[in-house]
Amino acid sequence: MAWSPEHKQQSRERILKAASRLFAARGFEQTGIDQVMAAADMTRGAFYSHFKSKAELYTEAMTWAGIRRFRYALGADSADQPTVDSAPPSLNRLVETYLSEEHISGQHGGCPMAFLVTDIAQRDEPVRSCYTRLLKGMLGKMSEVAQVDRPQVLQNMVMMIGGVAIARAVNDPELQQELLNACKTGIQDNL
Amino acid sequence: MAWSPEHKQQSRERILKAASRLFAARGFEQTGIDQVMAAADMTRGAFYSHFKSKAELYTEAMTWAGIRRFRYALGADSADQPTVDSAPPSLNRLVETYLSEEHISGQHGGCPMAFLVTDIAQRDEPVRSCYTRLLKGMLGKMSEVAQVDRPQVLQNMVMMIGGVAIARAVNDPELQQELLNACKTGIQDNL
DNA sequence: GTCTATAGGTGGATAGAC
DNA sequence: GTCTATCCACCTATAGAC
Numbered sequence: 001m002a003w004s005p006e007h008k009q010q011s012r013e014r015i016l017k018a019a020s021r022l023f024a025a026r027g028f029e030q031t032g033i034d035q036v037m038a039a040a041d042m043t044r045g046a047f048y049s050h051f052k053s054k055a056e057l058y059t060e061a062m063t064w065a066g067i068r069r070f071r072y073a074l075g076a077d078s079a080d081q082p083t084v085d086s087a088p089p090s091l092n093r094l095v096e097t098y099l100s101e102e103h104i105s106g107q108h109g110g111c112p113m114a115f116l117v118t119d120i121a122q123r124d125e126p127v128r129s130c131y132t133r134l135l136k137g138m139l140g141k142m143s144e145v146a147q148v149d150r151p152q153v154l155q156n157m158v159m160m161i162g163g164v165a166i167a168r169a170v171n172d173p174e175l176q177q178e179l180l181n182a183c184k185t186g187i188q189d190n191l
Numbered sequence: 192m193a194w195s196p197e198h199k200q201q202s203r204e205r206i207l208k209a210a211s212r213l214f215a216a217r218g219f220e221q222t223g224i225d226q227v228m229a230a231a232d233m234t235r236g237a238f239y240s241h242f243k244s245k246a247e248l249y250t251e252a253m254t255w256a257g258i259r260r261f262r263y264a265l266g267a268d269s270a271d272q273p274t275v276d277s278a279p280p281s282l283n284r285l286v287e288t289y290l291s292e293e294h295i296s297g298q299h300g301g302c303p304m305a306f307l308v309t310d311i312a313q314r315d316e317p318v319r320s321c322y323t324r325l326l327k328g329m330l331g332k333m334s335e336v337a338q339v340d341r342p343q344v345l346q347n348m349v350m351m352i353g354g355v356a357i358a359r360a361v362n363d364p365e366l367q368q369e370l371l372n373a374c375k376t377g378i379q380d381n382l
Numbered sequence: 383g384t385c386t387a388t389a390g391g392t393g394g395a396t397a398g399a400c
Numbered sequence: 401g402t403c404t405a406t407c408c409a410c411c412t413a414t415a416g417a418c
Contacts, residue, residue, distance in 0.1 A: 045384060046385075117359075118306060131361065151376055154373035158353045158377075163353065169312040171320050175326075202402090223394085225394095233403090235403095236404070244394085244395085
């Protein structure tokens with residue numbers, strides 16, 4: 001009852017989903033393969049028929065979650081809130097979604113580029129290459145939706161990623177909100 | 192030959208110095224007490240007469256390194272480079288020093304607020320309180336040296352801390368430089 | 383492909399001698 | 401205060417049954 005190729009693909013998806021959530025919450029070192037597999041309703045032994053190592057899982061999960069979150073936040077869906085100012089609707093939605101309390105809470109996972117920045121800086125080249133690729137992808141998308149200079153796009157990305165990362169480290173809810181708001185207006189002023 | 196109070200203080204300093212460098216490079220989990228003590232020319236057994244746990248060492252080292260780096264980067268010394276634009280000299284120096292290749296290389300340690308952001312978000316309340324305190328201290332200093340609105344000070348801090356953190360995660364030297372430069376000009380434009 | 387069991391290694395924290 | 405020796409918990413990766 002478990003041999004079809006579709007079943008393997010489903011297992012893989014469950015592992016990736018569990019992994020990206022756990023990695024975002026606890027980082028690389030504090031996330032065990034046991035925990036990931038348990039969250040995916042399997043046991044440790046099954047892991048190695050899907051991924052060859054924990055590091056490979058890390059990069060795969062990073063890409064999987066990064067692309068998915070971005071696709072969601074850019075909003076291919078219909079229900080757009082009313083446009084503010086002169087910014088294109090999709091960018092507004094992206095910034096609001098990204099720099100939100102819900103995102104930094106990590107309840108539904110979180111963007112690996114923000115949740116794992118320093119975690120990734122400590123890993124080896126393949127992991128950092130993966131992060132670089134993801135960031136360049138984000139850079140491309142951001143350049144499409146907002147017609148500004150490249151340095152300003154970079155500033156906006158730093159305020160999004162950095163804003164979320166710092167807000168998550170901070171303990172004080174008021175300062176968290178202040179940080180998120182400051183980054184939102186900082187980006188708006190760049191448009 | 193090892194019992195004077197000054198000697199204990201010196202040992203403690205050696206431990207803190209080694210710890211902040213190692214924590215910055217490898218993070219909390221991947222830094223062992225063995226390694227810290229070896230770098231401080233002692234063995235593991237001696238550690239617990241200075242700190243009660245690894246977590247306590249982490250907060251002490253974070254504060255120690257954060258304050259020291261900031262004091263250095265704000266530059267209480269005499270050799271200031273010529274002033275650019277209208278910004279106060281000390282802020283220029285701070286930004287140039289902070290958003291430099293030398294800093295992100297981590298050769299001489301690095302600012303724990305940038306090198307350990309997501310590491311800290313994964314730890315418990317005492318650690319996050321320590322980070323929050325440090326950030327508020329930095330916020331105060333930044334408000335003194337640059338006369339701008341609080342949201343803009345926050346944006347500048349995010350571009351400094353976030354810029355360094357992201358540049359460190361990225362693999363591509365050109366993109367690293369682009370990020371650092373974009374953050375520098377972003378801050379200049381805020382003054 | 384998934385399971386149980388285990389190998390093999392690491393590292394935080396403590397005990398006790400000096 | 402610093403050392404050596406040890407306890408104990410945890411975790412990656414593999415072996416082998418089903």
